[in-house]
Amino acid sequence: MSKFKKKKSGDLPAISTASLPDIVFMLLFFFMVATVMRENELSVENNLPLAGEVEKLSDKNKVAFIYIGKPNEKMQKQFGTNDVVQLGDKISSVKQVQDYVNTKRNKMNEDEKDEFLVSLKVDRNSKVGILTDVKQELRDAYALKVNYTSKEGNSMKNIKK
């Protein structure tokens, strides 16, 4: 009987944790590579809709971002709960869109200026009205290439209640 017991306890090997650092490093590298540091801190809600017919954005240096949505909780005291436009990292008025776009475009190389693109990051709960005003400003500024930034997916899911 005692012989039987001894054998059992003696044969249970400890699991080697020597490869744990390797596994963790693998995960670490994945996140380091996949991380894109956010350029602008968001002051508005920005839950993007889904769309199927998407194309990838080109080089980040040729893109200007315009965010549209409700101010987030921190900003609601100051800006209310109506949809607003965020240019760079602060909430601005629609009239400033032209200046913002022109400033961004002037920083680019001369030969790349016609590849300039505006990425419109619009919250899925905002109204079309403010987007139209922004688009009108973009037209006046001759920034005609736009990208309605949206996640890849089935767009029919946007409107399911």
Next chain:
Amino acid sequence: MARRSAPEVNAGSMADIAFLLLIFFLVTTTIEVDSGIKRKLPPPAPEEQEAPPIKEKNIFQVLVNKNDQLLVEEKPMEVKDLTKAAIEFLDNGGGDTPRTACGYCQGKKDPASSDNPDKAVISLVNDRQASYSMYITVMDQLVKAYTTLRNREANRLYGVSYEELKAEKDGWPETEKEDNPDYEKLVEKIEKVEELFPGKLSEAEPQKAG
């Protein structure tokens, strides 16, 4: 007596360090969305310019009201049927004179619908109070109609789909674009397919509420 070897460094805490870094990156990561529907806005219109004459039958009217309801060609419609309706309209090929006829269309040739894809215009009008998610869904469905038809034509002409051609163009290395006959041929193919079904999607000024 010389020391034989340096004492071994204890690597047991390596996992802890790695975990610390891992958790830092986990917390700070926001995977940014970098895809979207590409559109081109029309240049600013000169004041008091008259709209070019377009026959009523060549316009595919899509209206979205403030309750996110869809009105297509004056009939209410569900969004899921929109792509099919748009394809039928674009692919109709109802032109009967040699100048307007469409050789590659496979539609019903209904004389009351569009003459050919070059003439056909989709007009999208939104109420200002309509939601953005509805807008992007409608836009996506309409762009899908164009892509479906372009895929069909690209398959017929070149044996590959339009989307594959586009993907190949996007994946082309930047340094090998100039004076490369293969690249030029690819761009030419894409332009040819886009010419057969030009994306004529017009957005009017949205209507005021009410």
